[in-house]
Amino acid sequence: MLRQTLALALAASLLWAPIAAGQTVTSDAEVLRGIRQVEDGDYDPAIVTLDAAARRLSGDPARTRDLSQAYLYLGIAYIGKGHEAAAKAKFREAVAQIKDLTLSPDKFPPKVIDLFEAAREEARAQAQSAAPSPATTLPAASPPKKGGGGKTILIIAGLAAAGGGVALAAGGGGGGSGAVSTTPTTTLPSEQRNSQTFSGNLGDQESRPFTFVATKTGTLEATVTWQDRQIGLSLGCQVQDPPYTQIGTSNRTSDTTARLSATITANTYLILVSNYSGRAGLEPFTLTVLYP
Numbered sequence: 001m002l003r004q005t006l007a008l009a010l011a012a013s014l015l016w017a018p019i020a021a022g023q024t025v026t027s028d029a030e031v032l033r034g035i036r037q038v039e040d041g042d043y044d045p046a047i048v049t050l051d052a053a054a055r056r057l058s059g060d061p062a063r064t065r066d067l068s069q070a071y072l073y074l075g076i077a078y079i080g081k082g083h084e085a086a087a088k089a090k091f092r093e094a095v096a097q098i099k100d101l102t103l104s105p106d107k108f109p110p111k112v113i114d115l116f117e118a119a120r121e122e123a124r125a126q127a128q129s130a131a132p133s134p135a136t137t138l139p140a141a142s143p144p145k146k147g148g149g150g151k152t153i154l155i156i157a158g159l160a161a162a163g164g165g166v167a168l169a170a171g172g173g174g175g176g177s178g179a180v181s182t183t184p185t186t187t188l189p190s191e192q193r194n195s196q197t198f199s200g201n202l203g204d205q206e207s208r209p210f211t212f213v214a215t216k217t218g219t220l221e222a223t224v225t226w227q228d229r230q231i232g233l234s235l236g237c238q239v240q241d242p243p244y245t246q247i248g249t250s251n252r253t254s255d256t257t258a259r260l261s262a263t264i265t266a267n268t269y270l271i272l273v274s275n276y277s278g279r280a281g282l283e284p285f286t287l288t289v290l291y292p
Contacts, residue, residue, distance in 0.1 A: 068097035086205035091119035201282040202275040218292025231277030
């Protein structure tokens, strides 16, 4: 009930300050789509849309402003879902792209600004703690004595790498909270459907998207299983390309299983596995997708 109330309050606060006509927040159509979904209170579709955009833009150094906006509105979508830790992680990613990024109180509600500023301070503290220490100059080693087994002193100054943010890896890719393994597509003659299996690990407040291509109309059946009975993973599915039609979300069918079933047509789809359990640590999962 509390999460629902928070989502409604955030949606109301964003509705009075939509993107003004002619205001260029981003030039990327997919990011704009995700922003509109956030403003409409469609947080689950927005997370899928913006995460896909962020993964695509992250490989282009010339698109840092668009990437920053994708991370910013991902954070706002997570606030709408009540997942503040994930929101702050995305805000840190946004600041990493544009160091002087600020939010206007005329456009964003206090809840968003407060979490954004907290994330900025955390990013600044991480950068300071990871700053390299100055190299120490040691006295020159004395020449080795004749006949002795002389030693050569090698001084290496190391640099610590600064990092921060939440891992959202693309389906079939490594990185994030653990590598993801993917089985090849298998056609099942008896059901005339294709089958793909994905596996990996998810930390709390993490989501991971996977892609599949349906070649005809038929039934999608996706099942995710995990180990810890005290937590719950979930599934969401949408068309990958605009207008990003939502297909459905999963129902929990046992202590360690959730299933999504829907009728789909020939198209490319994104299916998202999410972990918002509130419990620390990585949870291994296996996702099985049957599709026409």
